[in-house]
Amino acid sequence: MALAEISFLYIFLPLCLLSYYITKNAKARNAVLIVFSLIFYAWGNPIGVLFILASTVINYIAAILCEKFEGKPVAKITVTSTVIINIIGLAIPKYTAFVTENINAVFKTDFEIPKLIVPIGISYYTFRAISYIVDAYWGKVKAQKSFPQFLMYMTLFPHIVAGPIVRYSTVESQMAVRKIDYSALSSGITRVVTGLAKKVIIANNLYIIVEDFFGSATSQVVISSRTVADTWYAVTIYALFMYFDFSGYSDMAIGIAKLFGFDFDENFNYPFMCRTITEFWQRWHISLGTFFRDYLLYLPIFGKRRPYASLFLVWFSTGLWHGASWNYIIWGLYFGLFIFIERLITKKRLKKIPDVIMHIYTKLVIIIGFGIFFFTDFSNLWDYLKNLVGANSNALADVYVKSSLTNNIWLIAAAVFFCFPIIPKIKKFSEKSDTLTAVYSVSETLINIILIIICTVFLTLQTRNPFFYANF
Amino acid sequence: MANNYTAFDFVESYTPPEIRRKEKLQNVTRTAKYINIAAVCSMFMIAFFILLVFEHPTVSESENRELEKFPKFSFSALLSGEFTSNLSAYFNDTVPFRESLVPFNSNLKSYFGMISPDDDKNKVVFYNAHIISDDDPNEQSSPAQTNSITTAATTVSTAATQITDASGTTPLQSDAQSSALTTTPPVTTTTTAATTTTTPTPEPQDPNVGIMHEGIVVLGDTGIMLYGGSLANAEEYAGYVNAYKADLGDSVNVYSMVIPTAVSYYLPDEFKQYTRSQKGDIDHILQHLNGVVNVDAYSALAAHTDEKIYTRTDHHWAALGAYYAAQEFCKTANVPFLDISEYDRYSVDGYVGTLYTYTNESSLLNNPEEFVYYKPKTENYTTTYYSQSFTNPSVGALFNEGITNKSSLYLTFMRGDSNIVHIKTSVTNGRKLIIFKDSYGNAIPEFLTGSFEEIYVCDMRYFELNSIEFIKQQGITDVLFASCAFSAMSSNADYIEVMRTRQPNQ
Structure with missing residues (x-):
């Protein structure tokens, strides 16, 4: 089940909220969340539940052991082996086919490519588990003695499928009892609606444009016939799509969690506002970046002594984490390269470069990068890169891009507009006077209602569009 | 104190x-x-x-398809996750009152653009089109870059079957099933048609019985399907029809009529780079015909482009187009032809055809057209419908009138593609015609009721018998291949060969 679909929004979520709020007892409320989360997880893939349950049991026991044998070798052995088990648990289903394909390609062997079930959200829950066990070993968090509470952390449905990678330390104090006041509830609701609108109104419709130019993710068109302007236009739309799709999903997850009294950390902070690529990654998918910073760089073989090697290790891993395909790895290393260069230039000198140049540079790197992310097929990727610089002897522009732009201008304008932190600014401004605050609150409700209506209409008739997410 | x-x-x-x-x-x-x-x-x-x-709808009229059904429960389906996924898909797809939201949805989306819905005559919208390079005219359309759809009169299905979106929508029903909504006799499903083609050579490449198109462009209130095709396909088609002449010999006339579509006449020059020239491919066929008589539908239609010979919102032609093509055919075949004055004109308002279904474009939805058909003033013919294996005869009307689903109005012609249709007229000239056609051919037979003694109409994609044997058994004197350029220049044409080489009495 996905968050932005009719059956989740109007059946699962209302049922879950009703059951949660008619229960008064804190333990019973947690039980409600666990039951609904397991149902949510099992919905598309019942076998996957066994994987996540196994991971939960192993990490639960390991953390208690680490705490019990604090400072002793047993703790170290436990944490090391548990982390390795977690990584193997992620790597086998996700990367076996990829590794086999590459072995076959390099050594001309003919091993059968195994078709393994990849449990939904495995990349996310494995990282949550690793953050927990390592934090428990470091003594940053107390080992959770209550299995149900730990199970709730691992399976909580808002973040189970696509993050954010919520650290246990963030929600540790919220596990047993949570208090919710009307203000938090109201802001949670607005957050859900905002995320839904970002996903359904903006992202889904931007993706239609992307598919029109580049084909769908799995059946990519031969893009060599696209003009230079087509390619730039479509990849820019794709970058916008990625932001609205992913951050909209994160908004929904954070908002839904709020409805049950959880406070998750932010996952996006207006990434396109960045001045450097380093800053982009502090604003984009924050929970992933901080995970690698806090846990991977701790690895003794790299760490601070070999800063550049560890930098590329992080970016290799970031790429690989996104998917078992070389283009993701290239995409990760591509960002690593720019961050490496930025480090060589040093922060001080970067600051002296005019803002305009920095913004043009970063947006170009990011937009071109998303093209690398999109094209899993290498010949298409190559054609795409050639198109960007006009090396395919295609026209510079044609009526196609003009038509698409004319027909989507307000959608694109809205997308660009909301890449800027306008709403927080308006909110902050409204706080200056009470009248404005009141006006803000009232319009919030009105806008929510309008957005829900539009989103519901779009979702209801989503299947109407034959080109949307076809074969995705 | x-x-x-x-x-x-x-x-x-x-x-x-x-x-x-x-x-x-x-x-x-x-x-x-x-x-x-x-x-x-x-x-x-x-x-x-x-x-x-509230009651969940089961059918979408505007999309011309059946909606998801409530899944059947079984423990194995539950364990595999199939039941729950289908349950979500059911609720996502069958929101009560969904049809009433259709105009709202389309109009809402048209506000994304610079041109408001009131001024949509100037709109230009492309759907999955791309520049077709001239440097390699022999380039075969690769499946990755073409969009396959079914040419049946009930066409929506392929567009629908390709939807497997992120929210878990499952493949939708076949077109023939949805045509059952409007047609009374039992309908052969496309699946059957596909399975019958498994043994003979050459096998159609696409089991979905599709034609390849290169996207759609909507120009204001008019949709135009862009053409792919290739010279190689043209030669293949010519080879297939030549084989009929070779098999049947001099006693039977074989005609080939490749019908151009709207793209040949109505696409402004500035968009020509997004389509191949149908004229070029049709001319190429002509060069390769051997003993087969060409029917020049291209010129016949070109002389009447200021009349309503094509539909604006559907990928088919209009009855008037079929009239001019039939006229040309009768001239070529040297048979009498009934003038249009011998027909009564009927029309149904509110027709919004398949091009809207594919594109969801509000400028098509908001500008419905008139669906027109012509009925002979004197009905001196009888129409019998048979199954695709020529069994279960039932006498019925040539026109399937009173279709309520406005997007399926093209099914008015002989109930669509699902039957072998036999028309016995009062003509006595000894000429017996068989038409092997795609859905374009459905609009032709009524204009031939004064030209041939008997007419058999068979859909090349669904016909289940050996065609040569059938032609001989029925004592046919004239064989007409009538399909649109998309079908002739795609894997649909393979069915011409499939019918011929199929084991007799299979």
Whole structure:
């Protein structure tokens, strides 16, 4: 089940909220969340539940052991082996086919490519588990003695499928009892609606444009016939799509969690506002970046002594984490390269470069990068890169891009507009006077209602569009 | 201690106006938050209530397809996750009152663009089109870059079957099944048609019985399907029809009529780079015909482009186009031809055809057209419908009138593609015609009721018998291949060979 679909929004979520709020007892409320989360997880893939349950049991026991044998070798052995088990648990289903394909390609062997079930959200829950066990070993968090509470952390449905990678330390104090006041509830609701609108109104419709130019993710068109302007236009739309799709999903997850009294950390902070690529990654998918910073760089073989090697290790891993395909790895290393260069230039000198140049540079790197992310097929990727610089002897522009732009201008304008932190600014401004605050609150409700209506209409008739997410 | 108050005590009970105002505003804000919670929650609850209580639609008229069905429960389906996924798909796809939201949805989306819905005549919208390079005219359309759809009169299915979106929608029903909505006799499904083609050579490459198109362009209120094709396909087609002439010999006339589509006449020059030239491919066929007589539909239609010979919102042609093509055919075949004055004109308003279904474009939806058909003034013919294996005869009307689903009006012609249709006329000239056609051919037979003694109409894609044997058994004198350029220049043409090489009596 996905968050932005009719059956989740109007059946699962209302049922879950009703059951949660008619229960008064804190333990019973947690039980409600666990039951609904397991149902949510099992919905598309019942076998996957066994994987996540196994991971939960192993990490639960390991953390208690680490705490019990604090400072002793047993703790170290436990944490090391548990982390390795977690990584193997992620790597086998996700990367076996990829590794086999590459072995076959390099050594001309003919091993059968195994078709393994990849449990939904495995990349996310494995990282949550690793953050927990390592934090428990470091003594940053107390080992959770209550299995149900730990199970709730691992399976909580808002973040189970696509993050954010919520650290246990963030929600540790919220596990047993949570208090919710009307203000938090109201802001949670607005957050859900905002995320839904970002996903359904903006992202889904931007993706239609992307598919029109580049084909769908799995059946990519031969893009060599696209003009230079087509390619730039479509990849820019794709970058916008990625932001609205992913951050909209994160908004929904954070908002839904709020409805049950959880406070998750932010996952996006207006990434396109960045001045450097380093800053982009502090604003984009924050929970992933901080995970690698806090846990991977701790690895003794790299760490601070070999800063550049560890930098590329992080970016290799970031790429690989996104998917078992070389283009993701290239995409990760591509960002690593720019961050490496930025480090060589040093922060001080970067600051002296005019803002305009920095913004043009970063947006170009990011937009071109998303093209690398999109094209899993290498010949298409190559054609795409050639198109960007006009090396395919295609026209510079044609009526196609003009038509698409004319027909989507307000959608694109809205997308660009909301890449800027306008709403927080308006909110902050409204706080200056009470009248404005009141006006803000009232319009919030009105806008929510309008957005829900539009989103519901779009979702209801989503299947109407034959080109949307076809074969995705 | 009595009267211990001072003159300033009243201050405590007095709140200055600005503070009162502040409190009031805080109250407003608090109330607004409560209202936000109440409003949004009640919207969700209303939606919940609607989904659970109201009847779920089973059919989408505007999309011309069956909606998801409530899944059958079984433990194995539950364990594999199939049941739950299908359950979600069912609720996502069958929201009560969904059809009434269709115009709202299309119009809402048209606000994304610069041209408002009121001024949509100037709109240009492309759907999955791309520049077709001239440097390699022999380039075969690769499946990755073409869009396959079914040419059946009930066409929506392929577009629909390709949807497997992220929210888990599962493949949708076949077109033939949805055509059952409007056609009375039992309908052969496309699956059957596909399975019958498994043994003979060459096998059609696409089991979905599709034609390849290169996207759609919508110009204001008119949709045009862009053409792919290739010279290699043209030669293949010519080879297939030549084989009929070789098999049948001099006693039987074989005609090939490749019907150009709207793209040949109505695509402005500035968009020509997004399509191949149908004329070029048709001419190429002509060069490769051997003993087969060409029917020049291209020129016949070109002479009447200022008349309504094509539909604006559907990928088919209009009855008038079929009239001119039939006229040309009769001239070529040297048989009499009934003038249009011998027909009564009928029309149905509100026709919005398949091009809207594919594109969802509001400028098509908001500008429905008139669906026109011509019935002979004197009905001196009888029509019999058979199954695709020429069994179960049932006498019926040539025109399937009274179709309520306005997007399926093209099914008015001989109930669509699902039958072998036999028309016995009062003509006595010894000429017996068989038409092997795609859905374009459906609109032709009524214009031949004064030209041939008997007419058999068979859809090349669904016909289940050996065609040569059938032609001989029925004592046919004239064989006409009538299909649009898309079909002739795609894997649909392979069925011509499939029919011929199929084991007799299979």
